[in-house]
Structure formats: C-alpha cells, structure tokens
Amino acid sequence: MYKYFLALKYLLSRWINLLCVFGISVAVWALVVFGAVFSGFVRDARDLTRGPAADLSLMVGKPSLSFEEVDALIHEDPAVQATAPRLAWPGMLHTGRSQVATVNTREKAAERSDFVKILGIDPVLEYGVSGLAGWLTQGMRESPDDSEKDSLDLEDPFRFDEKTLQKLFRGKPPMALEDGILMGSRRYNIERMRISGLSMGSRVVFTSGRKLETAEDQDTEVAPIKLAFRTAHLFRTPNFRVHERSVIYVDIDVLRPAFGQDPEDEGFQDIFNEIAIKLKPGADLDKVKDRLNARVRKQFPTTKVFTWEERKQEFLAAINQEQSMIRIILFVLMVVACFLIFATMHMMVTEKTKDIGVLSALGATQGGILWVFMTCGMAIGLVGTLWGLLWGLVWIASRNFIDQTLTQQFGVQLFPYEIFGLTEIPAQIEPTWLITVCLGTFLSAVLFSAFPALRAARMEPVQTLRYE
Amino acid sequence: MTEILRAQGIEKSYRIGKQDIRVLRGIDMSVMEGEIVALCGSSGAGKSTLLHVLGLLDPPSGGKVWYRDVCATDISPARQTRLRHDLVGFVFQFYHLIAELSALENVMLGEMMLRSLPDYMRHRKQIKARAVDLLASIGLGDRLKNRPSQLSGGERQRVAIARALVSDPQVILADEPTGNLDSQTAEEILELIWKINEEQNIAFLIVTHDQNVASRTDRIIRLKDGLVLGHSQLEAEEIPL
Numbered sequence: 001m002y003k004y005f006l007a008l009k010y011l012l013s014r015w016i017n018l019l020c021v022f023g024i025s026v027a028v029w030a031l032v033v034f035g036a037v038f039s040g041f042v043r044d045a046r047d048l049t050r051g052p053a054a055d056l057s058l059m060v061g062k063p064s065l066s067f068e069e070v071d072a073l074i075h076e077d078p079a080v081q082a083t084a085p086r087l088a089w090p091g092m093l094h095t096g097r098s099q100v101a102t103v104n105t106r107e108k109a110a111e112r113s114d115f116v117k118i119l120g121i122d123p124v125l126e127y128g129v130s131g132l133a134g135w136l137t138q139g140m141r142e143s144p145d146d147s148e149k150d151s152l153d154l155e156d157p158f159r160f161d162e163k164t165l166q167k168l169f170r171g172k173p174p175m176a177l178e179d180g181i182l183m184g185s186r187r188y189n190i191e192r193m194r195i196s197g198l199s200m201g202s203r204v205v206f207t208s209g210r211k212l213e214t215a216e217d218q219d220t221e222v223a224p225i226k227l228a229f230r231t232a233h234l235f236r237t238p239n240f241r242v243h244e245r246s247v248i249y250v251d252i253d254v255l256r257p258a259f260g261q262d263p264e265d266e267g268f269q270d271i272f273n274e275i276a277i278k279l280k281p282g283a284d285l286d287k288v289k290d291r292l293n294a295r296v297r298k299q300f301p302t303t304k305v306f307t308w309e310e311r312k313q314e315f316l317a318a319i320n321q322e323q324s325m326i327r328i329i330l331f332v333l334m335v336v337a338c339f340l341i342f343a344t345m346h347m348m349v350t351e352k353t354k355d356i357g358v359l360s361a362l363g364a365t366q367g368g369i370l371w372v373f374m375t376c377g378m379a380i381g382l383v384g385t386l387w388g389l390l391w392g393l394v395w396i397a398s399r400n401f402i403d404q405t406l407t408q409q410f411g412v413q414l415f416p417y418e419i420f421g422l423t424e425i426p427a428q429i430e431p432t433w434l435i436t437v438c439l440g441t442f443l444s445a446v447l448f449s450a451f452p453a454l455r456a457a458r459m460e461p462v463q464t465l466r467y468e
Numbered sequence: 469m470t471e472i473l474r475a476q477g478i479e480k481s482y483r484i485g486k487q488d489i490r491v492l493r494g495i496d497m498s499v500m501e502g503e504i505v506a507l508c509g510s511s512g513a514g515k516s517t518l519l520h521v522l523g524l525l526d527p528p529s530g531g532k533v534w535y536r537d538v539c540a541t542d543i544s545p546a547r548q549t550r551l552r553h554d555l556v557g558f559v560f561q562f563y564h565l566i567a568e569l570s571a572l573e574n575v576m577l578g579e580m581m582l583r584s585l586p587d588y589m590r591h592r593k594q595i596k597a598r599a600v601d602l603l604a605s606i607g608l609g610d611r612l613k614n615r616p617s618q619l620s621g622g623e624r625q626r627v628a629i630a631r632a633l634v635s636d637p638q639v640i641l642a643d644e645p646t647g648n649l650d651s652q653t654a655e656e657i658l659e660l661i662w663k664i665n666e667e668q669n670i671a672f673l674i675v676t677h678d679q680n681v682a683s684r685t686d687r688i689i690r691l692k693d694g695l696v697l698g699h700s701q702l703e704a705e706e707i708p709l
Contacts, residue, residue, distance in 0.1 A: 001588040002580035009568040358564045361525060362631070363553025363581040365546060462517075462526040465560070 002359075003368055007375035010348060017376070020344045021384040024441060027337035028388025029395065031330045031437045036396045037415065038323050039433065040426030045319050048421055051240035052247075053308040054084075054129045054276035056289055058296065060303045063087055063259050063271040070275060070303065073296050079283035080292075082128030085272035087120035087255050091208030091225065093248060116248050118206055120255030123157055129276040132182075132235065132249070139185050139234035157182060157233050158251045160201070169201065178203060179254045180232025184244025204229050206248070210259065225258045241421035277305070285309075334441060337384075338448040345377050345452035356456055357464030370457035377449020378442070385441045389434065399425045469500040472536060472555075472638050472671050473522060479530035480517055480694075491517045493694040494531065499639055502669040504662070506682040509691035515675045516643055518691065522673070523556055523641045524548045535638075553581055557632030557670075561644040563624040565616040571627045572612040575599040578634040602630040606660055622653035629660060639671040646678060658684065 011017050058074065067085040074083055093116045127133040133154055158180040165177075181204065208225040229250060237244050252272070253263050261271050279288055285307045292305045309316060349356075356369055395402065403414045403425055415425045480492040491514045499505050507515050520526040522533055524540055533540045535555050540548060565574050576599045580588055588595070603612060606626045616624055625645060632640050645661070646654035658681060664670055674681060682688050690697040 001583045001585045002577055004585065005573075005580060006566070006568075006577075009566075009573075013568040354564055355566050357525075358558075358560075358566065360549075361523065361552070361558040361564075362578050363549055363635070365549050368581075460526070462520045465520075465525070465564070 002364065003371040003375055006359075006372050007379065010352070010372070011376055011379055014348070016344055016347070017380060020340050020380050021387065023337045023340040024381060024384025024445065025388035025391065027330075027334045028385050028437060028441050029392045030333055031327075031441075032389055032392025032434065033395045033399075034326055034330055035433050035437065036392070036427045036429050037399070037425060038326050039430050040428040041420070041422075042319055042323055043428050044422055044426045045420060046316065048239060048241075049312045049315050050308050051243050052130045052132075052237070053311060055279045055283075055285055056277040056292065056305050056307055057311060058275040058277060058292070058303050058305045060273050060300070062302070063273040064269075065271065065300055065303070067270040067272045067275065070272075070296060070300060073299060074275065074277060074292060076295065077288060077291055079279050079288045080277055081280045082125070082278040084125035084129045084276045085122060085252060085270065086126075086274040086276055087252050087259070087272050088274055089118050089120075089208055089210075089225070089255070089258075091116065091118055091206050093118075093204055093206050095202065095204055115246075116206075117246055118208075118248050118250055118255065120250050120252035122252050123249075124155055126249075126276070127154070129278040131237070135235035135237050136182065136233055138236035139182075158254070160230075160232060178228045178230045179251055181229040182233050182235050182249035183231055184247065185234040185236045186241060186244040200231050200234075202231055204231060206250075227254070227258060229254075239421050239423065331440075334444065337441075338444040341377055341380055341445050342448040342451065344380070345373060345449045346455075348376065349373060349452045349456040352456070353459065353464045356459050357461045360461035360464070366457045369459075370453045373453035373456050374446070374449055377453065378446055381442045381445020381449070384445070385438050388441075389438055393429075396427050396429060399427060469502065470536070471498050471534075472501050473499040473673070474534040475518075475522060475531065476534070477531035478518065478521055478528045478533070480514070480521055480526070481529045491694050492521070492528070495691075495694070495696055497689055497696060499671050499673050501638070502665065502671055503687065504665055504672045504674065504685045506685040506688045507673060507675045507691065508677070508682050508688055509697075513691040514694045515691055519641050519643055519673065519675050523558060524552050550582070553578075553635055555638045557635070557637035557640040559625070559628050559632050559640060559642040559645045561647040563616070563621075563628045563648075565624055565627055565631075567616055570613045570615055571603060571608060571619065571623075571630075572596070572599055574616070574627055575602055575630045575634050578631055581635075599630070599634060602633055603627070606630055620653070621649050622656055625649065625653075625657050626660065629657070629664070633664065633668075633670070637670060639673060642672060642674045644675055644677065646676070646681060654678070654681075 058070065071083050071085070074080055121132075123132070136154065136157055160177065160180060206225070206227045206229065209222040210225055212221040212223050214221050227250075235244070235249070256262070256268075256271060259271055261269050277292075279285065289305045289307050296303050296305065359369055359372075399414070406412045406414060417423070417425050475495050475497045478492050478495040479490070481488045481490040483489075495514075495518055507518065509515050517526065521528045524533065528541060532542070535551060538551065540551055543551070565571075566577065569577065576595055579595045579599070583591070600609070600612060603609060603626075606629065608623060608626055608630070611619060611623060616627070619627065625648075629640075629645075642661070646657050649657060661672055661674075662684070665672060672685075674685065676682055
C-alpha cells in the first residue's frame with residue numbers, strides 16, 4: 001500500500017514531474033497529430049496521384065498497333081470491365097496569335113506554362129474507364145453547387161450544338177469550324193481566357209513534332225504537328241489539379257492523322273499508345289496485370305501492362321519515404337521525452353536517498369522501494385500518454401479551425417494543403433498507429449524509470465541513512 | 469526479565485581501498501524487556517554501526533543477532549524485514565521524517581508497510597485512529613496535518629517516536645535522539661521516552677554522548693575501538709565521552 005501512497009505524494013509534491021508529464025504528452029501529441037495528418041496526406045495524395053489513371057494501362061512505345069486487335073485480347077480476361085484507347089502526345093497550346101512562352105520565368109511559371117499533354121480519346125469508351133463524363137457535367141456549371149446544366153452531348157462533346165454556336169458566334173459561326181477540345185477549368189478559367197484573348201469557342205493551336213523513321217546512317221528527321229481546335233467545353237475534376245492543368249482532351253480520330261492514320265483512307269489503322277483498362281470490383285491488380293502481360297505480350301511484344309501504382313511509383317515511394325522519415329523523427333522526440341523521465345527519476349532517487357533508508361528501517365523491502373519509483377515513472381508515462389492522446393485527438397478534430405484561426409490572426413499556415421490540391425488539412429486516424437504510439441510511450445517510460453528505480457532498490461539502507 | 473535482543477560476537481569490517489577497517493571486533497551484549505540501555509563511546513567507537521547491525525539494517529561480518537529465540541542473522545532478508553517491522557522501532561538524530569507527508573501520514577506509514585491496498589482500505593479508519601491517538605498522547609494532537617517543515621525540532625522528534633511506536637515494537641533503537649535538540653526540548657523528549665517505557669514496557673537502546681541521558685538509563689554499555697569496555701550503571705562523572 002505504502003508504495004502507491006508514497007509514489008503519489010512524491011509525484012504531487014514536485015513540479016518537475018508535471019514538466020515531465022508535459023514533455024511526454026507533447027511527444028505523444030506530436031506523434032498522434034503528425035501521424036494522422038501524414039497518413040491522411042498519404043491517403044489523399046494516393047487518391048490525387050491516381051486521379052484519372054485507370055486500374056491498368058497497356059502502354060506501347062510507338063503508336064503503330066491496332067486498338068481493336070489488342071483490345072480483343074485484353075477482353076478475354078474475365079476481370080476486365082472496360083477499356084479505352086488513348087493517344088497521348090506532348091506539345092504546346094497557344095492561340096496562334098499570342099506570343100508563345102517557351103521559357104517562362106514569370107511568377108507561377110508552372111501554372112502558366114503553354115506545355116500540355118494532348119490526349120486523344122474515344123469519349124464513349126473513355127467514360128467507361130474514367131470519370132470524364134462527370135467532370136464535363138461539373139465543367140458546365142458556373143459553380144460546383146450549380147445544378148443547372150447547359151445542353152451537352154456526351155456522346156460527342158467535341159462538337160458544338162446549334163444553341164452553343166448561336167451563343168458563341170452571335171448567329172454567325174465560321175464556315176470552317178475546327179474540332180473542339182476539352183480543357184480543365186482550373187487552368188483555363190474564365191479570367192485566364194479573358195487575359196490571353198481566349199474565350200469559349202476560340203481557336204487554339206496545338207504544336208508539336210513527331211520523329212520520322214529514317215535509316216540508321218541518316219540524321220533524325222522530325223515531322224511538325226500543328227493542329228487547330230476550338231475550345232468546346234471545360235471539365236472540372238474533384239481535385240486532380242495537375243491533370244486539369246496539363247491535359248487537353250481531343251477526339252482520337254482527329255489526332256490520328258498527325259501520326260499518318262486517317263479514317264478516310266484505305267488501310268486506316270486505329271492506332272493508340274495507351275489502353276486504359278478498368279477492372280471489375282475486387283479484382284487483384286497485380287494478378288490481372290501478370291495475366292494480361294503474359295497474354296498480350298506473347299502476340300504484341302512491344303506492349304506492356306502497368307498498374308496505376310507502378311506508373312506513379314516514384315511519387316508514391318517518395319511520400320512513403322517522407323512518412324517513414326517523419327515517424328523516425330517523431331520517435332526520436334519520444335526518446336528525448338523518455339530521457340526526461342530518466343533524468344527526473346534519477347534526480348528524485350538522489351533527493352530521496354534518506355527516505356530510502358527510513359523506509360528500509362520501517363520495514364520496506366527492496367522490491368517495495370523499487371516499486372515506489374517505478375510507480376512514479378509509470379504514472380508519469382501513463383498520464384503523459386493519455387493527455388497527449390486526448391490533445392492529439394482534439395487537435396485532429398479541430399485542425400482546420402486551428403489552421404484558419406492561425407492564418408487569420410498571425411498569418412501562419414500549418415499545412416499548405418492547396419499546394420497539393422487539397423481543400424483542407426487531411427487526417428486519417430489509424431488505430432494501429434495510436435496503439436503503437438501509446439504502448440510504445442508507456443513501455444519506454446517504464447523502461448527509462450526502471451534504471452533509477454533499480455538504483456534506489458539496490459541502495460544499502462545504512463549508506464542512505466548516512467547520506468548527506 | 470526476558471531477553472529481547474542479544475548480540476553474540478558481532479564483528480563488522482569495511483574495506484577501504486586495499487585495507488580492511490574493523491569497526492566492531494566481537495561485541496557481546498543484550499537488552500532485556502522493558503530496559504533502557506545507553507550505548508556510549510567516543511566518536512568512531514562503532515556505536516551507530518552496532519545499532520544498525522542490531523537493527524538488521526547492516527549485515528555483520530561475523531557473529532549473530534538474536535531477537536528473543538530467533539537468530540535474525542540466519543534468516544532470509546524478507547524475514548529480516550518483517551522482523552524489523554514487527555519488533556524494532558527506529559528513532560534517528562535527524563528525525564528522518566518524509567518531507568512530503570504530514571505528521572499523521574508519517575506515523576501511519578509504518579502501518580501501511582505490510583498491508584495490501586484492499587487490506588489497508590478495510591482497516592483505514594482503525595489505522596488512522598491509532599495514529600491520531602499516538603500523536604495526541606505525545607502532545608501533537610493539533611499538529612496532525614502539519615508537514616515536517618512546519619514543525620519544530622522537538623515536534624519532529626516526537627513524530628519520529630510516534631512512527632516508531634505505531635507497529636508496537638518490543639525495542640526501539642534510538643541513535644542520539646536528543647543530539648539535535650536544545651536542552652529543554654531534549655529533556656521533554658527524554659521524559660517522553662521514559663514515559664513510554666514505563667507505560668508500554670518497551671525497551672530502548674539509546675546511542676548517546678550526553679552524560680545526563682546515560683546517567684538515567686538502567687544500564688550503560690561502553691564501546692571503545694569496536695569492543696565493549698564494560699556494562700555498568702556508572703556515575704555521571706565516570707562516563708567516558
């Protein structure tokens with residue numbers, strides 16, 4: 001009984017114990033809060049990174065194969081739900097009249113870059129593998145909450161309907177109207193269009209080049225690609241900022257002639273350089289990928305199927321690495337806090353040396369004396385852990401309010417979530433992480449208080465009574 | 469009278485560097501029931517060391533300590549601890565009260581020692597009542613909640629005596645109990661010791677330099693260089709200090 005009683009008295013009479021509890025709770029708070037925020041960030045970053053990427057992508061180095069032939073092989077796999085051909089090509093998009101900024105040193109250069117990826121798609125097939133249909137509907141609205149929609153022919157979003165033509169060209173549409181393109185609303189917002197002279201229905205030019213096949217001993221030749229379009233529709237993704245900023249959708253049949261294939265010509269081949277594959281729910285990505293690789297590559301060796309994670313491997317590995325680093329740094333903080341327990345308990349044992357002799361004289365055993373100081377350390381660890389956990393959870397729950405308050409009052413932003421295309425500070429509470437943190441902290445506190453407690457228990461009563 | 473405490477050929481030596489220092493060289497002595505014995509000797513004679521050996525706080529290098537018919541030096545440390553709690557009380561020159569506890573809690577601590585939490589909770593009222601009675605009987609009934617730092621030297625020593633009494637010991641080993649007190653307070657403490665001895669028949673073994681203290685005791689044991697010079701009831705002027 002005396003062990004707990006005395007431990008309680010020792011704990012309550014020394015303010016430094018409170019400091020120690022504070023140290024532990026700060027460490028636990030940091031582990032809980034940063035752990036949850038980083039887990040949330042990793043989760044959201046994964047979602048954002050995946051974004052419009054299909055479950056699997058069959059890639060081909062050069063657009064030379066027929067989609068129909070390869071697609072037939074892919075659909076032999078029972079786990080495949082939908083496929084869509086894509087013809088992706090990098091280039092620059094400009095108005096034709098405006099000066100093209102090839103090297104842009106202005107502020108937010110990345111935002112204003114003219115470089116884009118043009119993505120030739122079959123819209124109906126594309127809707128089966130990505131959320132493009134929904135993004136186009138969102139793009140029609142003035143605001144995300146606006147439920148009023150303009151007429152949009154989803155089967156052919158690249159064409160202008162009569163109503164739009166009347167609206168855009170005030171009843172006098174040009175005789176030769178270029179094909180339409182779909183642009184991300186975030187990059188090409190109305191303000192941006194106004195400044196650069198663009199508006200809905202304006203003419204834009206995509207400029208690029210394509211390497212021609214030449215003999216080995218000849219210099220490489222590049223065929224220029226120059227395609228004119230008109231802005232037909234905007235698309236608005238939930239949060240795929242990079243995708244909205246850098247990808248322009250066009251009709252794949254409009255893009256194919258740039259690679260020597262014209263649907264009007266005899267011998268036309270429905271070329272592509274990517275097939276987006278959507279799998280049925282619950283399908284194992286890696287297993288299906290292996291099956292498809294075995295099946296398709298046998299017949300078309302230049303193709304290869306990747307999972308979306310493999311395509312984003314570099315970024316995912318980087319954020320996982322960052323998460324590990326953060327955790328290591330926070331655990332170092334925990335060890336420092338535990339050293340605080342060690343120092344406090346060591347000091348307590350030194351200060352209470354005489355008490356140890358008195359307790360022995362009164363009939364305390366070595367184990368009893370050990371337990372007095374162990375109880376102190378464990379109580380500090382337990383209270384610090386629970387306090388830190390509680391505060392951590394409160395912080396996580398009110399993280400956005402705290403961030404807004406700090407930003408408004410002091411101009412300090414805790415987490416620049418906009419940079420990552422997020423709408424708020426992300427957080428994900430992982431029970432296993434919380435258990436690891438709490439149990440790890442408590443056990444560390446026990447371990448670090450055990451050394452001073454053992455020292456106390458091993459003291460000779462006579463020496464402690466003589467101690468000055 | 470029954471013998472409560474007996475020491476047979478107690479030896480104690482310390483090793484300092486490569487040298488063995490023999491502090492006690494075969495001490496034979498005993499304390500009878502209800503007896504007050506003074507342990508006198510010059511500084512370094514081994515008085516405190518002998519007291520600690522007798523109180524089982526320090527194991528002897530040789531010899532045996534008996535409490536009634538139990539050879540305390542032959543039993544396990546756990547049983548020694550139990551025996552110390554049940555039969556022996558300690559009073560120190562510098563009181564050694566626990567600073568974080570009130571006077572009442574310091575006294576109750578002795579009763580908490582061998583009790584589990586449920587057992588203590590069951591008997592808490594009785595334990596507290598006994599501690600209050602003890603403190604009241606030595607004139608500290610109004611200082612129960614005071615911490616040691618709020619008490620005078622004499623009051624602290626009274627609390628220490630009450631703490632020693634709480635487990636109903638048969639012998640109290642007192643290491644210069646008045647050594648840190650002014651003469652008037654020392655006199656009050658001595659009166660208290662004699663009163664306890666008379667009322668409760670508890671034996672006292674008092675280490676002292678004070679000839680006034682020694683002269684009042686039933687018997688004096690003189691130590692010199694780790695040896696007992698003699699057992700006697702000496703006149704005050706004969707006591708070697």
